[in-house]
Amino acid sequence: MKLDPRHLEILAAIVDHAGLTEGAEALGKSQPSVSRTLSQLEARIGAPLFQPGRRPLQPTELGRALADQGRAVLKAGQTSSDIVARYLTGHTGLVRVGGTPFFMDGVISGMIALFQQQMSDVRVDQSYGYAAELIEKLRNGTLDLAILPLQQNSVPKDLAFQPILAGLNVIACRRDHPLARKKFVTPGEMGQYSWIAPPADSPLYKDLRRALKNLGAEEFRISFSGGSLASVIEVLSESDSLTVLPYSVVFMMRDRSAITALSLEIGHPEREQGLLMANERDQTPAVRRFRSFVVSQFDSLSRRIAKQQTDRLWR
């Protein structure tokens, strides 16, 4: 005997509210509707679910047992609704975010931590990669959001790009570095220090080469390479090495580690750090919420950076 779970729900409501009318009210249905459903149910089962001709309505032993099951159905339905509601408001779900390693480690991961203080049920899958791979992953749907520096004119037409920060890279060194205090640094001065090389396929590495070329330094010595941000910062702050880092990374690290940026513009293309994503319409609510969170974080970060710049000018 296959029973309709909705009928069990209705039975449970009737039993729990001790009456057809009140049960119907609780379910948001009309009294005749639940009355008929109850009749049908009893007819199908072939046994009364309530003591006949007794008011207030009192369930049969069988009715009580089935109402228990109906209660389970009701509960499942309720938690289903909750699950969906949490999902639709972005309080639940999965965000797959990828980006350039140093930026992710230096800037984004902190924001993720902050985000998850509010949205503890949103799972974040972080991955690392550069433009080509990230774009590929966005296209085949294995990534929701890419965070990377991009030139405005090189944004793929099938993807949306939302700038969040000027993509400024700088030369970084330890705070006590001999060059750190100089208002102007010449290429010659840099020549005597060794370099920490970012991964060879990274934009940073290209920027490093280009910068040195622009500054006239054809040759440069590499003392360390292949490390992730933590290693690079460590080596950087314990040696006189130099390296290229996004300015925002240096900025975020300024309190936690003893590094700083040289007062030296390195010429690189006009890029912007930004969020690259597929069609915004099929983003999950969690992704949207995460995205807007990140955007607002960068908004405040930009202001903090701007404020610090003016402070430095005044200094």
Add this chain to the structure above:
Amino acid sequence: MKLDPRHLEILAAIVDHAGLTEGAEALGKSQPSVSRTLSQLEARIGAPLFQPGRRPLQPTELGRALADQGRAVLKAGQTSSDIVARYLTGHTGLVRVGGTPFFMDGVISGMIALFQQQMSDVRVDQSYGYAAELIEKLRNGTLDLAILPLQQNSVPKDLAFQPILAGLNVIACRRDHPLARKKFVTPGEMGQYSWIAPPADSPLYKDLRRALKNLGAEEFRISFSGGSLASVIEVLSESDSLTVLPYSVVFMMRDRSAITALSLEIGHPEREQGLLMANERDQTPAVRRFRSFVVSQFDSLSRRIAKQQTDRLWR
């Protein structure tokens, strides 16, 4: 967002069987049916429940979570079916059975115990009473089955009576009683013994009075009254008292206690022990099953009694 529990069931089936076709099969539905239901569900929620364009079908995190709930619904439905099935086959339910005290205690309760060895989930509510009360209870629906001695012509027309045993009452005494061995007992012989009186409103008491009157003994001495069967048997077997009991009670007690019946017919109306009940059509399956069990038990009991009678003749 209110979701149809049936949709959750279907979702669970699809997830569990890793496929729409197999899920449909498991549910006993056509593939297009579940396909459309799934589409509807996704449309209403506004989010995909399965990774789009991936085969084998793989659920979204959301889909998985909702499938869990669907599984709960499925389980509730299954146990509901079980509950109904057990009820319909009479393996579950309530049997309210009432009858004359001595017969219930001496004969029926043992059968109830036997019945419940097979039907452990059938609850039996036993009560005591005589014809008038039992009939009243049957009529107002607070009793399913009455077990009592009745003359065929005094069966209420609105009730059904099923005879199960000859309603023979006898005079009982302890097995070592001086009168026990006599083939023929005279009223005079009985006059010297005191009597244990059944409840004053019981048929047995009427029979006792009538019997003694028929036998010519106008006066009789009552030494004990008001006890239930256990007390009566106790007093009976420890004294020379006599009493009136249904023969079947004496028969059932013959191994457990040292009592027996006098070889003496006491004239009483032609009654039969039997089952009195309201319309058989609205009996619950458990009642029917209990009834048929009792009937079969009495069938075998009748045979055992008959056999013992012939044995006694041969002896």
Add this chain to the structure above:
DNA sequence: CCAGCTTCATAACACAATGCTATATTGCAC
């Protein structure tokens, strides 16, 4: 990389079930 297979989606339609309002019936209390 294409043929062929399997799986899923769509279409069209019959029919059962749900929902409603209006109204009759019934149980209970005074």
Add this chain to the structure above:
DNA sequence: GTGCAATATAGCATTGTGTTATGAAGCTGG
């Protein structure tokens, strides 16, 4: 009994389910 409140029934519009037939799409093996 009368009146009140609760439940049942009737009639009708709408939705949903189920079916078969058929089209589209992903996977697999040569």
